[in-house]
Amino acid sequence: MTLRDSLPSATAQAASPMVVSEGVHKRFGALEVLKGVTLSVNAGEVMCLVGPSGSGKSTFLRCINHLEQISAGRLYVDGELVGYRQRGDRLFEMHPKDAARQRRQIGMVFQRFNLFPHMTALENIVAAPVKDQGRRREAAIEQGRDLLKQVGLSDKADAYPAQLSGGQQQRVAIARALAMEPKLMLFDEPTSALDPELVGEVLDVMRALADKGMTMIVVTHEMGFAREVADSLVFMDDGVVVEAGNPREVLANPTHARTRAFLSKVL
Amino acid sequence: MSSRAPNDVGSLPIDAVPLRHPGRTASALVIVALLGLFLYGAATNSAYEWSTYAAYLLDERISRAAVITLMLTVLAMVIGVVLGVLLAVMRLSPNRVLRSVSWGFVWFFRGTPVYVQLVFWGLITTIYRTVDLGVPFGPQFLHISTSSFAENFFWLAVIGLGLNESAYMAEIVRAGISSVDEGQYEAATALGMSWREATTLVVLPQAMRVIIPPTGNELISMLKTTSLVTAIPYTQDLYSRARDLAVETFNPVPMLLVASTWYLFFTSILMVGQFYLERHFGRGASRAASSKQLKTLAAAQLRDDKAVR
Numbered sequence: 198m199t200l201r202d203s204l205p206s207a208t209a210q211a212a213s214p215m216v217v218s219e220g221v222h223k224r225f226g227a228l229e230v231l232k233g234v235t236l237s238v239n240a241g242e243v244m245c246l247v248g249p250s251g252s253g254k255s256t257f258l259r260c261i262n263h264l265e266q267i268s269a270g271r272l273y274v275d276g277e278l279v280g281y282r283q284r285g286d287r288l289f290e291m292h293p294k295d296a297a298r299q300r301r302q303i304g305m306v307f308q309r310f311n312l313f314p315h316m317t318a319l320e321n322i323v324a325a326p327v328k329d330q331g332r333r334r335e336a337a338i339e340q341g342r343d344l345l346k347q348v349g350l351s352d353k354a355d356a357y358p359a360q361l362s363g364g365q366q367q368r369v370a371i372a373r374a375l376a377m378e379p380k381l382m383l384f385d386e387p388t389s390a391l392d393p394e395l396v397g398e399v400l401d402v403m404r405a406l407a408d409k410g411m412t413m414i415v416v417t418h419e420m421g422f423a424r425e426v427a428d429s430l431v432f433m434d435d436g437v438v439v440e441a442g443n444p445r446e447v448l449a450n451p452t453h454a455r456t457r458a459f460l461s462k463v464l
Numbered sequence: 465m466s467s468r469a470p471n472d473v474g475s476l477p478i479d480a481v482p483l484r485h486p487g488r489t490a491s492a493l494v495i496v497a498l499l500g501l502f503l504y505g506a507a508t509n510s511a512y513e514w515s516t517y518a519a520y521l522l523d524e525r526i527s528r529a530a531v532i533t534l535m536l537t538v539l540a541m542v543i544g545v546v547l548g549v550l551l552a553v554m555r556l557s558p559n560r561v562l563r564s565v566s567w568g569f570v571w572f573f574r575g576t577p578v579y580v581q582l583v584f585w586g587l588i589t590t591i592y593r594t595v596d597l598g599v600p601f602g603p604q605f606l607h608i609s610t611s612s613f614a615e616n617f618f619w620l621a622v623i624g625l626g627l628n629e630s631a632y633m634a635e636i637v638r639a640g641i642s643s644v645d646e647g648q649y650e651a652a653t654a655l656g657m658s659w660r661e662a663t664t665l666v667v668l669p670q671a672m673r674v675i676i677p678p679t680g681n682e683l684i685s686m687l688k689t690t691s692l693v694t695a696i697p698y699t700q701d702l703y704s705r706a707r708d709l710a711v712e713t714f715n716p717v718p719m720l721l722v723a724s725t726w727y728l729f730f731t732s733i734l735m736v737g738q739f740y741l742e743r744h745f746g747r748g749a750s751r752a753a754s755s756k757q758l759k760t761l762a763a764a765q766l767r768d769d770k771a772v773r
Contacts, residue, residue: 293658304654374655
């Protein structure tokens with residue numbers, strides 16, 4: 198029996214898992230950053246990933262869309278093995294072309310936005326759909342304007358990133374990720390680089406996205422957002438999941454000492 | 465308690481007496497005077513033979529040599545840029561052999577004088593009389609006798625200048641690519657772009673901002689370095705022809721001025737081209753709004769002001 202057969206998705210339930218992580222390890226040389234992460238996120242759910250810096254949250258997120266190659270364990274997105282192809286008992290490294298195809302189903306938002314500075318907001322959004330998916334330019338532009346409207350930036354289509362505030366840049370970055378029409382959105386501390394008064398506008402966009410039923414994994418320090426929006430909260434420390442559960446319960450009654458110590462510092 | 469009403473001075477534009485700079489004015493006058501004296505001296509000095517200069521400036525032999533110099537420059541630069549990009553990519557590749565070969569190439573061609581290299585290229589056909597490609601003690605695939613190239617000094621000059629240039633271009637391109645934030649490549653990858661798409665759409669356009677100014681320098685430098693091809697020896701370029709004609713006029717000075725004028729002419733054209741290239745690749749680099757955007761913002765402000773009143 199392969200691992201795939203043992204997945205809950207085979208039992209065809211309403212809540213099918215979008216992301217399944219089984220004992221994921223990640224080593225950088227001698228340094229082990231992830232020491233066996235096991236968790237799953239169902240389609241349409243929002244998971245918030247919290248923990249002290251250096252706990253492996255961001256690394257785990259980057260493993261999900263194969264920006265980092267995992268060292269051990271198995272990682273599935275929508276039932277498909279990430280970064281590898283399985284034939285019998287052997288794993289084969291995936292061709293970059295196939296890895297790129299997988300990544301197109303996963304949107305990623307970075308702490309430092311990483312917008313392309315030589316392109317306008319609209320060009321940032323349109324670039325990948327036109328190049329990768331071979332969509333018609335006019336259709337992509339129309340969709341791009343629509344996305345800018347959704348994130349409240351219709352009037353900034355022709356502005357370059359350097360002319361936008363941090364919050365506006367991050368909202369463009371979210372629109373850019375959505376343009377690929379992903380099944381899953383990953384947010385890597387999306388508000389950590391923002392001035393406090395700009396955090397709200399980005400969280401509002403994310404909340405609207407969650408309300409529409411997007412599956413999201415959010416690495417964040419915004420406990421308020423986690424409490425109100427997330428379906429589950431995972432506390433990570435030192436490369437392992439320490440505690441996971443309903444955000445309200447975990448935040449109100451953390452069972453582990455490490456969780457309590459961390460929450461007492463951030464809350 | 466404030467002693468002035470807010471409308472007293474606050475909204476009036478400042479009309480202050482400008483600070484005088486007597487030192488600046490005096491030094492400017494001295495320099496202008498010296499420049500005037502030099503120009504007067506040059507115009508009246510018979511050694512310059514301005515009449516000869518005028519007669520030869522548009523001489524067909526000179527203009528043809530100028531075109532050849534331009535061709536040498538462009539062709540050598542094309543080799544330099546193409547090979548330079550290749551060397552830079554090799555240098556950044558994960559493959560250790562490619563990295564080392566690229567490093568060694570740059571080390572050699574940057575570390576020896578271009579004049580010496582050109583002399584060497586002039587002798588290449590006596591060093592290598594035939595080029596054979598095949599399996600040792602086995603079949604031959606290619607056999608070329610280099611004697612057919614021996615007289616083609618133009619192409620030897622192009623190759624010599626181009627290979628030397630590629631070493632410098634490799635470093636310029638490498639610096640440009642390294643200057644682009646790693647997050648840019650990562651964001652492109654996360655959007656499902658391939659290495660090629662990420663490089664050509666995202667990384668290189670940003671690297672260009674760093675690559676173009678020194679490349680413009682290299683191009684202008686190359687235009688002048690072509691005067692060294694006499695080492696090959698190739699003698700159809702601008703400087704060589706000007707020297708040949710100086711034998712005819714018995715005075716090298718006006719011919720040097722003729723050659724310099726042509727070099728300056730081409731350099732000026734290249735500078736204009738560089739200005740537009742820099743502007744194109746500099747888009748998005750500045751927070752400052754363009755004049756068009758400023759106008760739109762000012763119009764919006766005016767509308768808001770009216771609405772408030």
